[in-house]
Amino acid sequence: MTEHLVVIGGDAAGMSAASQARRRRGPDELRITAFEQGDFTSYSACGIPYWVGGQVPDRDSLIARTPAEHRERGIDLRLRTRVTEIDLDRRRVRSRRTDGDSGGGTSGDGGSGGPEEWTGFDQLVIATGAEPLRPPLPGFDAPGVHGVQTLEDGAALLATLRRDVRRAVVVGGGYIGVEMAEAMIQRGLQVTVVHRSAEPMATLDPDMGRLVRVAMEGMGIEVVPGAEAKEVLLNADGRPRAVLTTVGEHPADVVVLGLGVRPRTALARAAGLALGDSGGLRTDSSMRVEGAEGIWAGGDCVEVLNLVSGQHQHIALGTHANKHGLVIGTNIGGGRATFPGVVGTAVSKVCELEIARTGLREREATAAGLSFDRAVIEATSRAGYYPGAAPMTVKMIAERGSGRMLGLQIVGREGAAKRVDIGAVALTAGMTVDQVVSLDLGYAPPFSPVWDPVQVAARKLVSGRAVSGT
């Protein structure tokens, strides 16, 4: 008998799941219907800052697989169609065409459109993604104030940038904030980043975030800490004139929002599915929604297990979404796959500055009830005598007593960011700092000092341990 798989959400997690299930089970065995409220499938939202900045020439470059390509593979893809209800009892979803809607809004919030339709399912994949935080404050919905989550958002921002804009204010100092600061610099604008915390990149410890701020300032970016946005002040034409924050008024012709996202789970909540503390769906390691048979979830709408802290958290990243999709599609396709969890790895850059983290920040380690030691060292990306050797600062923390590595942060230039992978694998394996010192990492003068910077940090922790143990 043919099973029916319904997928809600046509981006990374949803379409990876659909594709993988299709690869394993042909149309005779598995019918697949996917609902997507927008016009696009399988695109790289992470690439939007580089499209806006001009490093990526056009929108289509960001699309990994088009609707037509999915349809060719036997997936019944319904674009511009919003799922408005999940009926778990009767195993069906209600949907409505959104043609004629203002488009791109959040799902599950009603709105006008075409007639409603019910579609039954045997297996359901919830991949509704995340929605950007947009403060309900005056002026934040004006033209010229832009989120950057969807391709439509990117196109709208680019349209604004074609106007006579000179000064950009980026609200938020996290990954999206710093990447959009770079994009605005690339476009030749004068850039101010306003953010709430003491230092930008609050996913790093403040001492490392400080390095990011200093580097950004060196690039001519104005960084305003401790600034809570209050209002976007508008010109007579209804477009931005300035952003008003708790610390002042920051002139702006264009405003970019990088305030992070939250899981888009209104549909799932309404259906009675269990959500975690973060507001994301809680799944087991096979990506099955806890307590619900044949209901799967992945991507930015779920929360994930942090293997270092043992706690669940919400992390919206395309790389996780793709893995979730692979796992879900494999399992629906009759295989067995699991997503064991994350270690909190993230890399980013702002112009020449590379920023990376994995594992726990100090605050997270403390919250997880761990006591720890820290080491911060300076090193270079290549042998010091080799041309292009770039400085980097490496911070590592390790559990006191056991020496188990807990976290790694790197801020530097070329060659800094991907070094964090050493830490990501070591954290996954539960290695101690002594084990990290012994790792057989690639060494040659063009690629690394004879001790890799990550090992220099680990050595410092080991020698600290040795001293404190005496």
Add this chain to the structure above:
Amino acid sequence: MTEHLVVIGGDAAGMSAASQARRRRGPDELRITAFEQGDFTSYSACGIPYWVGGQVPDRDSLIARTPAEHRERGIDLRLRTRVTEIDLDRRRVRSRRTDGDSGGGTSGDGGSGGPEEWTGFDQLVIATGAEPLRPPLPGFDAPGVHGVQTLEDGAALLATLRRDVRRAVVVGGGYIGVEMAEAMIQRGLQVTVVHRSAEPMATLDPDMGRLVRVAMEGMGIEVVPGAEAKEVLLNADGRPRAVLTTVGEHPADVVVLGLGVRPRTALARAAGLALGDSGGLRTDSSMRVEGAEGIWAGGDCVEVLNLVSGQHQHIALGTHANKHGLVIGTNIGGGRATFPGVVGTAVSKVCELEIARTGLREREATAAGLSFDRAVIEATSRAGYYPGAAPMTVKMIAERGSGRMLGLQIVGREGAAKRVDIGAVALTAGMTVDQVVSLDLGYAPPFSPVWDPVQVAARKLVSGRAVSGT
């Protein structure tokens, strides 16, 4: 009572051991004497190709710590002094000043010089390094035929390059061979690499070595496989005219030898210390020579345990030598440290081409009695749409049945080499390919596709397993 530590060999392993021991025990507790037959200490032999190539401006850039710096730290350093005998029964070494010798020769082979002297020891570190293979064939000791192991070698080669030389033949297609090919290209010479195996870089599988050959040929380097050197043919002035191999005559004004090295263990052998099959000293994980109390060895003169194959092998690499020195110095200094072994990681480059390997080649896996599957994939260093995304080929092998990763090889452009660290850490942890697929690696478009190339290879092995398991 003051103990006396004697170190034989003033480069990475020996002087790291001395420095680390000194850091932990002051001169009142530990007297340290180090013998070095040459003029230099603690230098980067791995950097010589870049000094010769001109990327590194001068010899002194390669010296990490000068003799004077070691002496300031209370190490009695005897330069130009060769140890000629280790007397284990009476715990003493015999040494002789080599001033006036032809210099730079192998140790333990007698020769004239100053008077002999005996020095007693409580602890002995043997760090005699490795000696380059130089075939006992006609012409190979002529001026204009150069090894590149010591700073003296580098200076001699540079002196030759200042003459009117146009054509270089590099004998050997391994790391030293390809790095010296790059150096000769940098110097504007016409370069031929002759080597015995079917493809260069025999530390890779032949299918990956082939990529290196094709890339080298694209750079204008002539690569001659299956060529066993027979003679260096000389001009009337006693300098090279051509290299004669089993496949022909290759015109050369300068000849560079990159035939690899073997452990320099004549002294240790004469003293009755046990050597492994590779000819290297065999130590336990604390770097103590097996069966000998208070005798330590590290660096290029020892063999190391390969954690993947479980077998011992000889790998001459500065990064291992430094770790050995740290471990030895820590243990002599009253701490506890171990060197658990290696996984066979090595990275190199030839011009823009990056070359990396870790774990076992197919041949090594077979020799270790393992059956395995292989995957070879093409990927890019960054998101495909991001500027500068460079192609790379990734090969992974995994044990059939268990799925345990066994080896990883990468050939590509910028961003290829250090990715091998992901494999190095995963191999150390004994991860399966499924676990590699799940790794939380750093992702952002400027740094990686959404699936890291290493994970793409692992995915292919996983799906092969899934298919073969059906």
